[in-house]
Amino acid sequence: KNEVEQSPQNLTAQEGEFITINCSYSVGISALHWLQQHPGGGIVSLFMLSSGKKKHGRLIATINIQEKHSSLHITASHPRDSAVYICAVRSRETSGSRLTFGEGTQLTVNP
Amino acid sequence: DGGITQSPKYLFRKEGQNVTLSCEQNLNHDAMYWYRQDPGQGLRLIYYSQIVNDFQKGDIAEGYSVSREKKESFPLTVTSAQKNPTAFYLCASSLLQQGYGNQPQHFGDGTRLSIL
Numbered sequence: 553k554n555e556v557e558q559s560p561q562n563l564t565a566q567e568g569e570f571i572t573i574n575c576s577y578s579v580g581i582s583a584l585h586w587l588q589q590h591p592g593g594g595i596v597s598l599f600m601l602s603s604g605k606k607k608h609g610r611l612i613a614t615i616n617i618q619e620k621h622s623s624l625h626i627t628a629s630h631p632r633d634s635a636v637y638i639c640a641v642r643s644r645e646t647s648g649s650r651l652t653f654g655e656g657t658q659l660t661v662n663p
Numbered sequence: 664d665g666g667i668t669q670s671p672k673y674l675f676r677k678e679g680q681n682v683t684l685s686c687e688q689n690l691n692h693d694a695m696y697w698y699r700q701d702p703g704q705g706l707r708l709i710y711y712s713q714i715v716n717d718f719q720k721g722d723i724a725e726g727y728s729v730s731r732e733k734k735e736s737f738p739l740t741v742t743s744a745q746k747n748p749t750a751f752y753l754c755a756s757s758l759l760q761q762g763y764g765n766q767p768q769h770f771g772d773g774t775r776l777s778i779l
Contacts, residue, residue: 593775653706655705
């Protein structure tokens with residue numbers, strides 16, 4: 553079993569829909585990251601959080617440390633949101649600043 | 664603008680050849696990382712470096728080598744010992760964390776390596 557599990561693996565939505573991507577992890581962490589990978593391959597960091605909730609524009613990320621679970625929400629989705637969304641955690645047990653990554657969620661938003 | 668530059672974007676290798684992927688950053692970051700991405704799998708850490716002239720193996724270091732002679736540069740060599748080198752390679756950098764503090768990692772645009 554992977555240390556970081558994402559669901560769903562693939563998600564197709566219509567423009568304007570509210571989207572939720574989930575991430576569960578099995579280790580104690582010091583931080584959780586949400587990343588966005590566009591079709592060309594480049595990756596952008598969206599959020600880094602260790603508790604509570606963060607919001608940036610139409611994106612909201614939440615984390616529940618006790619349940620070892622995080623969600624990424626996209627409100628009023630748009631075709632330009634189509635990308636792979638990746639959850640990554642930094643375990644308290646690992647040295648340095650290493651991250652462990654989920655397999656990603658492929659999101660497609662249709663016009 | 665500050666950022667991470669990976670080159671080339673596409674790279675082809677013949678069987679038995681070593682190839683070197685370039686990664687340069689002008690963010691003044693201490694730590695640099697190399698990841699490999701295969702279809703349907705999460706990013707896996709190959710090597711990382713937290714300081715010049717020092718680096719550590721990640722989870723899949725076999726068949727790869729790195730150097731960190733300058734803070735700005737962290738080249739990755741894919742050697743002929745790597746039996747399945749076809750993949751997408753991503754370089755990243757970050758400030759060093761303090762204690763349990765964390766810093767975000769900044770990623771390059773990647774290099775796609777294929778075997779001829």
